[in-house]
Amino acid sequence: MMTEDMGVGLGWDDEISKEGPDFILLPAGDYDFEVTSFERGRFDGSDKMSACNKAMLNIKIETAEGIAVIQHNLFLHQKTEGFLSEFFTSIGQKKKGQPLKMNWNSVVGAKGRCKVGIRNWTSKDGxxxxxxxxxxFYEPKETEAVQTTFTPGSF
Structure with missing residues (x-):
């Protein structure tokens, strides 16, 4: 799916001027977010979980320091069903204690609140x-849930 956050491609002879990547490492904490893109993918499986479908999301968080985009995968598997429920509850699609048929068409543009952490890892070159x-992903407050499900002009 294409969104305006994806930018535009450059031609071979175009002029460039930006100085380095637009990467912001957020301090660990709670943030409001918006889903800016969604792609369907496949997880090949591991020692802990069998192969399954996965949703690859780009999650935008706006701060005073700038905009951070976190790539987040949701695995469509029985072992991770609680995480799926948490995500869909956060964006106002699922009500706690009620089953939900996941509506992936309404994920892009959805907003919610999440807890962000910092992951330490080692690159291929060490x-x-x-x-x-x-x-x-946090459950919305009652007033937020009403606001996220309301679409002006639709009946």
Whole structure:
């Protein structure tokens, strides 16, 4: 799916001027987010979980320091069903205690609140690296849930 956050491609002879990547490492904490893109993918499986479909999301978080985008995968598997429920509850699609047929068509543009952490890892060339990861999606407050499900002009 294409969104305006994906930018535009450059031609071979175009002029460039940006100085380095637009990467912001957020401090661990709670943030409002918006889903800016969604792709369907496949997880090949591991020692802990069998192969399954996965949703690859780009989650945008706006802060005073700038905009951070976190890539987040949701695995469509029985073992991770609780995480799926947490995500869909956060964006106002699922009500706690009620089953939900996941509506992936309404994920892009959805907003919610999440807990962001910092993941430490080692690059292929052995350098220590850090990136943000989403640890938890929060249930919206009652007033937020009403606002996220209301669409002006639709009846």
């Amino acid at each position: 350098n220590p690296m850090q990136s943000n990861e989403i640890k938890k």
